[in-house]
Amino acid sequence: MSDHKTMTINLVVWRQKNANDTGKFENYTVKGITEHHSFLEMLDVLNEDLIKAGKQPVAFDHDCREGICGMCSQVINGMPHGGQERTTVCQLHMRKFHDGDTIYIEPWRARAFPIVKDLVVDREALDKIIQAGGYTSCHTGGVPDGNAILIPKPAADEAMDAAECIGCGACVAGCPNGAAMLFTGAKVSQFAVLPQGKAEAKTRVTNMVQAMKDCGFGNCTNHYECMAACPKGINVKFIARMNREYLKAQF
Amino acid sequence: MILDGKCPTGPIQQSWDKHRFDLKLVNPANKRKYNVIVVGTGLAGGAAAASLGELGYNVQAFCYQDSPRRAHSIAAQGGINAAKAYPNDGDSIYRLFYDTIKGGDFRAREADVWRLAQVSNNIIDQCVAQGVPFARDYAGYLDNRSFGGAQVSRTFYARGQTGQQLLLGAYSALSRQIKLGTVKMYARREMLDLVVVDGVARGITVRNLVTGELESYAADAVCLATGGYVNVFYLSTNAMGCSVTAKWAAHKKGAYFANPCYTQIHPTCIPQAGDYQSKLTLMSESLRNDGRCWVPKKKEDCGKHPNDVAEEDRDYYLERKYPSFGNLAPRDIASRAAKEQCDDERGVGPGGRGVYLDFATSIKRVGADTIKERYGNLFEMYEKITDENGYKRPMRMYPAPHYSMGGLWVDYNLMSNIPGLFVLGEANFSVHGANRLGASALMQGLADGYFVIPYTIGGYLAGVKPVGTSTDAAEFKQSKEEVNGNVSKLLGINGKKTVSEFMRELGGLMWENCGMARSNESLNINLQKIPALREEFWNNVKVTGTGAEFNQDLENAGRTADFLEFAELMCRDALHREESCGGHFRTEHQYDDGEAMRDDSNFCYAGAWEFKGINNEPELHKEPLKFENVHLAVRSYK
Numbered sequence: 079m080s081d082h083k084t085m086t087i088n089l090v091v092w093r094q095k096n097a098n099d100t101g102k103f104e105n106y107t108v109k110g111i112t113e114h115h116s117f118l119e120m121l122d123v124l125n126e127d128l129i130k131a132g133k134q135p136v137a138f139d140h141d142c143r144e145g146i147c148g149m150c151s152q153v154i155n156g157m158p159h160g161g162q163e164r165t166t167v168c169q170l171h172m173r174k175f176h177d178g179d180t181i182y183i184e185p186w187r188a189r190a191f192p193i194v195k196d197l198v199v200d201r202e203a204l205d206k207i208i209q210a211g212g213y214t215s216c217h218t219g220g221v222p223d224g225n226a227i228l229i230p231k232p233a234a235d236e237a238m239d240a241a242e243c244i245g246c247g248a249c250v251a252g253c254p255n256g257a258a259m260l261f262t263g264a265k266v267s268q269f270a271v272l273p274q275g276k277a278e279a280k281t282r283v284t285n286m287v288q289a290m291k292d293c294g295f296g297n298c299t300n301h302y303e304c305m306a307a308c309p310k311g312i313n314v315k316f317i318a319r320m321n322r323e324y325l326k327a328q329f
Numbered sequence: 330m331i332l333d334g335k336c337p338t339g340p341i342q343q344s345w346d347k348h349r350f351d352l353k354l355v356n357p358a359n360k361r362k363y364n365v366i367v368v369g370t371g372l373a374g375g376a377a378a379a380s381l382g383e384l385g386y387n388v389q390a391f392c393y394q395d396s397p398r399r400a401h402s403i404a405a406q407g408g409i410n411a412a413k414a415y416p417n418d419g420d421s422i423y424r425l426f427y428d429t430i431k432g433g434d435f436r437a438r439e440a441d442v443w444r445l446a447q448v449s450n451n452i453i454d455q456c457v458a459q460g461v462p463f464a465r466d467y468a469g470y471l472d473n474r475s476f477g478g479a480q481v482s483r484t485f486y487a488r489g490q491t492g493q494q495l496l497l498g499a500y501s502a503l504s505r506q507i508k509l510g511t512v513k514m515y516a517r518r519e520m521l522d523l524v525v526v527d528g529v530a531r532g533i534t535v536r537n538l539v540t541g542e543l544e545s546y547a548a549d550a551v552c553l554a555t556g557g558y559v560n561v562f563y564l565s566t567n568a569m570g571c572s573v574t575a576k577w578a579a580h581k582k583g584a585y586f587a588n589p590c591y592t593q594i595h596p597t598c599i600p601q602a603g604d605y606q607s608k609l610t611l612m613s614e615s616l617r618n619d620g621r622c623w624v625p626k627k628k629e630d631c632g633k634h635p636n637d638v639a640e641e642d643r644d645y646y647l648e649r650k651y652p653s654f655g656n657l658a659p660r661d662i663a664s665r666a667a668k669e670q671c672d673d674e675r676g677v678g679p680g681g682r683g684v685y686l687d688f689a690t691s692i693k694r695v696g697a698d699t700i701k702e703r704y705g706n707l708f709e710m711y712e713k714i715t716d717e718n719g720y721k722r723p724m725r726m727y728p729a730p731h732y733s734m735g736g737l738w739v740d741y742n743l744m745s746n747i748p749g750l751f752v753l754g755e756a757n758f759s760v761h762g763a764n765r766l767g768a769s770a771l772m773q774g775l776a777d778g779y780f781v782i783p784y785t786i787g788g789y790l791a792g793v794k795p796v797g798t799s800t801d802a803a804e805f806k807q808s809k810e811e812v813n814g815n816v817s818k819l820l821g822i823n824g825k826k827t828v829s830e831f832m833r834e835l836g837g838l839m840w841e842n843c844g845m846a847r848s849n850e851s852l853n854i855n856l857q858k859i860p861a862l863r864e865e866f867w868n869n870v871k872v873t874g875t876g877a878e879f880n881q882d883l884e885n886a887g888r889t890a891d892f893l894e895f896a897e898l899m900c901r902d903a904l905h906r907e908e909s910c911g912g913h914f915r916t917e918h919q920y921d922d923g924e925a926m927r928d929d930s931n932f933c934y935a936g937a938w939e940f941k942g943i944n945n946e947p948e949l950h951k952e953p954l955k956f957e958n959v960h961l962a963v964r965s966y967k
Contacts, residue, residue, distance in 0.1 A: 096878070113716075114602040122607055122829070129827050129873050129882060137881055139395065141568040143608045145710065146493055147399040169713045194539055195879040202516070205396050209508040213501035214460050218380040218779050219451070221458035224485075225415065228469030237462035238487060241494060245398055274460045 085111045085177040089124065091136055092184045097192050103182075113173035117160065118143060118150065120172055137196040145169040145309065148244035151251070152197050153184040158248035158307040166246065166309040186247055188256035190294040201247050203293035204261060210289035211282035212265045214274050233271045240268040242310040252307030255296030260304035262290050263320035264312050270323050280327035287324055332585075332937055332952035335740045336440035341426075341958050345444040348741070349784050353791035360385035362795040364548035365786065366533055367391070368520045368575055371400030372492075372771060373754025374554030375499035376778025382506030384783055389546055390503070390512055391535060393519045393570055393884075398500040401556060401568040402774060405492025406613035406707065408474060408484035409771040411449040416473050420481040422446045429769060430959045432478040432659055433734070433762020434911035434927065436591070436935070439958055440741055441759045448780040449772050453485055455779055459498040463487050475618050476767040478659035478966070484768045489613055489706045495771055499778065518544070519884065520575040521815075522808045523551065523582045523750065529793075530750035532800060534808045536816075538884065541877040543809050543816075545800040549793060550786055553579060554753040554778070557733035559592055561892050561899065562844065563836020565730035566598060566611040572888035573895045576737055576756055584745040585937035585950060587758035588735035589895070590903035593765055593912045594845050595731035596622075596663035599714050599724075600683045609729040610714055612686075612707055614767040617656045619691035619700060620724070622647050622667070624675040624684050631677050635685055635723045646670055646684075654966040661764040661912045661925075662966060664728035668845050669923060671727075678725045685723035692720065728845060732770060734761040734912065735902075738937040738952070742785035743777060746937075749793075751786060753777040758935065763911025816876045819886045824869030828886045831866050835859070835889070835896055843900050848916045852904040856897065860944065863893040898938060898947060905949065908932045929961055 086109045094101030108124045115123070118140050125135035141149040150167040154160035160170045175181065183197065191199040229237075241264070249260035266283050269275025275282070298317055305314045337344040337351075355363065363386050367378040370392040378390040392400060414420040425446040430437060453471070457463065463485050464472040473482040487494040506512040515535070522534040524545070532547035558573035559565040580586045597617065599610045623643045625631050630638045646666055651658045658666070667684045670676060677683045692700055697720055701708070708719045715725070736758040743751050743759070754774040761769065838858055842851035866889070874880040909918040909925035910932070918926040933954050938947040 112603060112605075115605055116607070116714075119605050119607050123605065125882075126827055126829065129871060132871075132873065134873055135882055137879055141394060141399060141570050142401060142404045143569060144404055144566075144610050145713075146404050146490065147394070147401070147568060148396075149394060149399050164709070165713060169710070171713065171716075173716060198879065201395055205398070205504065205507075205514075205516075208398075208501065209504040213505045214458060215505060216455075216458040216502075217383055218376075218455060218502070218783065221454050224413070224453045224457040224463075225470050227457060229465050230469050231465045231467050234462050234465040234469075237460070238494075241462050241487075241497065242490065244493070245396065268462065269460055272460050272462070274458060 084109070085172065085175065087111055087120065087175065088180040090180060090182045093136070093196055094193050096195055101193070111172050113171065115172040116143070116168060117154070117170040117172065118168050137198050139198050140168055143168040146244060148246035151186050151199060151246055151248070153186065153251055155182050158186065158251040159309050164309055164311045186251035188250045190256060190258070191247060191250065203295065204245055204247060204258065206293055207258060207262055207286055207289045208265065211278070211285040214269065215278060227273055229272060236271045237268045240264040240312065240316050243312050244310055246309065248307040248309060249304035250295065252303040253296065254301055254303065255299060257298050258290050258295040259298040259317045259320070260308065260312055260314065262286050263316035266320040266323055267316040270319060279323060283320060283323040284327050330950045332738065332950050333740070334438055334952055335742065336438060337741065341439060341443045344440050345447055352784055352788035355787045355791045357385055361387065363387065363790050364389065364798050366546055366548040366551045367554060368533065368552065369400065369554035369556060369756070370397035370500070370503065371402035371554060371556060371754065372496055372499055372774030373778045374552070375400065375496065375503050376775050377552055377554060377753055377782045378512050379499060379502035379506050380779050380783045381786065382509070382511035385511065388506070388512040389515065389548060391515045391518045391520060393517065393538065395516055397503055397514060397516065398497060400496060401571055402496045402771070403493045404568065405771055406489045406611070407476065407615035408486035408491045408768040409452065409495060410476065410483050410768040411453045411485060411772065412446055412483060413450055413453060415471060416482045418481045420483050424481065425449060425483065427959055428479050429760065429766060430762070431964055432764055432766035434764055434925070434964050435762065435929070435933070435956065435961055436910055436954065437760050437762030438954060439956060444781065445760050445773060445776050448776045451780055452772065452775045456495055456498050459501060461487060461494045461498045474615055475657060477614055477617065477657045477663065478766040486615070489704060492771055495775065499775070520555070521578060521812045521887065523579045524804050524808045525582050525747060526802050526804045529748045531796070531802070532805060534805070534812050536812070539879055541875070541880060543812055545805040545809060547798045547800045547805065549790060549795055550749045550751060552751040552753055552782065553737065553756050555756045557736070557755040558895065559730040559733050561836070561896050562730040562839050563832050564601060564606060564609050564840070566595060566609050569608065572891065574888050574891045577891040577895050579737060579745070579750060581940050582747070583940070584747050584750060585738040585939055586735070586898060587738035587935050587937040588902065589899040589938070590906055590913050591734035591763045591911060592730060593660060593732040593734060594664045594728045596660055596667055596728050597686060597726045598729035599711065600678055600727040602679065610710065611729065611731060612711060612724065612726065614660065616686060616704055616707060619703065620686040620688050621645055621656055621690060622663070622684055622686055624670040624677060628674050631675060631681065635677070644670070644675070651966045658966050659764060659766060664845060665914060667726070667728055683725040683727045686726045687723035688719065689723070732765055734758065734763060734765055738935065742788060743782055744785070744789060749789065751782060753782060763913055815887070816883065819870070819872050819883060819890065820876060822868065822870050822872065824871050826869050827871055828882060828889050831862065831870060832889045832892065835862060835893060839896055843903055846914050846916050847903045849904065852900045855900040856904070859893065859897045859900065866890065866893055894943060901947065902936060902938065906932055906936065
C-alpha cells in the first residue's frame with residue numbers, strides 16, 4: 079500500500095504440456111509488480127492475465143507459501159529457488175529484482191524427477207528413499223518415557239540441523255550429477271547422531287543408499303552446489319557422515 | 330434432534346481407560362481382512378494411517394500434495410503441549426484438561442478433553458522414540474516453554490519448526506508401513522465425494538490431479554483427516570490447497586457440521602501489505618514469551634518510528650488489561666485486544682492495522698544471541714517478508730484467520746453420524762470448544778491419530794463384516810457421474826471472472842462480516858450477498874483447460890464452489906448463536922469492558938447442522954454439553 083512505483087518484468091518460462099511433450103520456453107511480460115510481491119504472487123498476476131486472455135496458466139507446485147512444506151520448486155535464472163541464501167521460491171520477494179529484468183524460470187531438472195507439467199515435477203523418488211529406511215522402526219505405543227533417553231544438547235542440536243530438510247529437491251536440481259546425497263545424508267545423519275537411531279544404523283544407511291541408486295540419482299563429486307541451493311542451509315558435512323556410516327555398515 | 334456423543338459415564342479420571350476396555354476388539358488374524366481409507370496425511374491422518382497399518386489393517390491413504398510429508402501441519406511453529414510436569418511447576422493431566430476446557434470457553438465435551446490431556450504424555454514419548462529432535466537442556470533432558478492461556482510451562486518444541494518435526498515423525502512411521510505394504514499411498518489425489526451405501530460410509534471418489542481421471546476407492550471405514558476451513562476468508566495462514574471440500578462432500582452426504590462459526594483468528598501474523606497478497610504468515614505464539622505487545626498511547630505517535638516513541642507514551646495493552654497472563658493471554662482475547670487498539674485509531678503500519686511486538690526488553694535481559702537461538706528462524710522469516718529487522722525495531726503484527734475449531738460432528742469414538750465415517754484432527758469439532766489454546770492443535774492431531782482411532786475404529790469394525798474393496802455398487806458409479814457433471818459444468822461456463830476474483834470477494838465478505846466481530850446486521854448482509862455471489866459464480870466464472878489433465882485452475886474452481894456453499898452455513902451458525910464465546914464474538918453480547926458474554930442457559934450445546942439441499946435452510950441438531958468436573962464460570966485472564 080506504500081508502493082508508489084511498480085515494475086515490469088519479462089519472463090521466459092518453461093512450458094511443457096505433460097511428461098511426453100518436448101516442451102519449450104515462452105515469453106511473457108507482467109506489469110504492476112511491487113517490491114512486496116512474493117515471486118509466486120508475481121506468477122499469480124501472470125496467471126490471472128493468462129486466464130483472462132483464455133490461455134492456460136503456468137502450472138507450478140506451491141502450498142504453504144511460508145517456506146516449510148517443500149512443495150515449491152523452480153529454477154530461477156539458473157539457480158534452484160532463485161539463489162537467495164536460505165530461501166525457498168515462495169519466500170523470495172520481488173524487491174530482489176529490478177524494473178525491466180528478464181527472468182528465466184525452469185522446473186527442477188534431474189533424471190529422477192520426470193516433469194508432470196510446466197514447472198511441476200514428480201518427486202516420488204525422494205519418498206522412496208525415506209521408505210527404504212528413513213525412520214526408527216518403533217511401533218506406536220510401548221515406548222519409554224521421553225526423558226528415559228538422555229540426549230546431550232549438542233547431539234539434539236545436530237540432529238535438528240539435519241532434520242530441517244524440507245524435501246524440496248533443490249539439492250538434486252542444483253547438482254550436476256542429479257544426486258540426492260544431501261537429502262539422503264541429512265536423514266541418515268539425523269538418526270546417526272541420536273541414540274534412538276543406533277540399533278538400525280547399518281541397515282538404514284545401506285538400504286537408503288541402495289534406494290537412491292535404484293531411483294536414478296547420481297553420485298557426489300564434491301561440487302557443493304547442493305548446499306548452495308538448499309533453502310534450509312543443510313551442510314555437506316552430512317554427506318561425509320553418510321559416507322562414514324556407509325563404510326562402517328560394510329564391516 | 331438431540332445428539333448423543335456417547336461419552337463414557339462415571340469418574341472422568343477412569344473414563345478413557347474404562348472405555349478402552351469396553352471397546353470390542355478385532356483379533357490380529359481378522360484385522361487383515363478389513364480395509365480402511367484415510368484421507369489427508371497431516372498429523373492426524375499420517376499418524377492414523379501409520380498406526381492402523383501397524384495394527385495389520387489394509388490402509389489406503391490419500392493426499393492432494395505430491396507427498397504425504399507436505400500437509401499443512403508442517404507449518405506449525407511453536408510447540409506441542411503435554412502434561413508431563415517435567416519443570417515441577419504444578420502441572421498435571423487435570424490442569425491441562427482444565428486449561429483446555431476454560432481456553433475453549435466451556436464449549437467442548439469434558440470426556441474428549443480429558444482423554445486428550447491423558448494421552449498427551451504418550452505423544453511426547455512416541456515422538457522421542459521416532460527420533461524427533463525436541464529441544465534439550467545441557468543435561469540431556471527435554472526442555473519446555475510457555476504458551477498462551479496457561480501459567481505452567483508444558484510446551485515441547487523443536488526450534489521454531491515443531492509441526493515440521495512431528496509431521497516428519499508421522500511421515501517416517503507412515504513410510505515404514507508403505508514399505509511393508511500395509512499402507513498403499515495415493516498422492517496428488519483430491520477427495521471430491523464420499524460414497525455412502527445403505528447408510529454406511531463405504532468409500533470415496535477422488536480426482537487424480539495428474540491425469541484428471543476420477544477414481545473410486547472402497548473400504549470398510551473412511552477416516553477424514555482433511556484439516557480446517559479458514560481459507561473461507563481467502564487470506565489466512567493456511568496453505569493454498571487447504572479447503573472445506575472433503576468435509577463439505579461428507580456433509581452433503583449426510584454428515585453433520587458442528588459449530589462452523591468457531592474460527593480462530595491468531596493474534597500475531599504479519600500484516601497484509603497489498604491487495605495482490607495470496608496468504609498471511611503467522612509468527613509463532615511462542616514469541617509472546619519474550620515479545621511485548623504495544624501501541625502508542627497517542628494517535629499522533631502512530632506515524633513515528635517506533636523507537637522514537639517514548640516509553641511512557643507506549644500502551645502495553647495486554648499487560649494493562651490482563652495483568653496475570655499479560656502477553657500470554659489466549660489467542661481470541663489477544664486478537665480482539667489488538668483489533669480494539671486499531672479501532673481506537675492507535676494501530677501502526679499501513680492502514681493503521683497493526684500493533685508492535687517488541688523484543689527490546691528481552692534482548693536487554695538475556696541478550697540478542699539467546700533470542701536468536703530461541704526464535705532465529707522466525708526473525709529471518711519476518712525480515713524476508715517485510716524487509717525489516719525484528720532485533721532492531723519492533724515487529725508489526727495483526728490478527729489473521731488461522732484455525733477452525735468447528736468441523737464435522739463426531740461422537741466420543743470420533744465417528745460421525747454416518748456409520749463408518751470417522752473424522753480426525755482439525756476436521757472434527759471435538760476438543761477445542763470455541764477457542765483453541767496454542768500448542769494444542771499438534772496435540773489433538775497426534776492424539777486422534779496415534780492413540781484414539783486405533784482403538785475406536787476396532788470397536789466399530791468388530792461389529793461389521795468385511796466387505797472388500799470392490800467398487801461395483803451402483804453408488805460408486807453414481808458418485809463418479811455426479812462429480813464428473815460438476816467438473817464439466819465448471820469448465821463449460823466460460824464466463825468473464827476468474828476463480829480467484831470470486832474467492833477474494835467471498836473472503837472479503839467473510840472477514841468483514843463474519844470475522845473477528847459479528848453482528849445480526851453484518852451476518853444478514855452476508856446471508857444476502859453470498860447466495861448472489863454463488864449464483865454469479867455458476868454463471869460467470871472462467872475456468873481454463875480440460876478435466877483430463879493437470880489443471881490447477883479447475884482444482885481452485887472446485888474448492889471455491891464449495892466455499893461459496895459452506896460460507897453461508899458458517900454465517901447461519903454465527904447468526905443463530907446469540908452469545909459471544911471464544912473466537913465467536915457477537916457485538917450485541919459483550920460486557921461493559923468489551924469481554925465476551927456467554928449465555929450458558931441457552932447456548933451450552935454443540936450445534937450440528939444437517940444439510941437439506943443448496944438454498945434450503947439446514948436443520949440444527951443440538952448436543953447439550955454437561956460440565957461435571959469443571960465449574961461453568963466467566964472466563965477471566967485478568
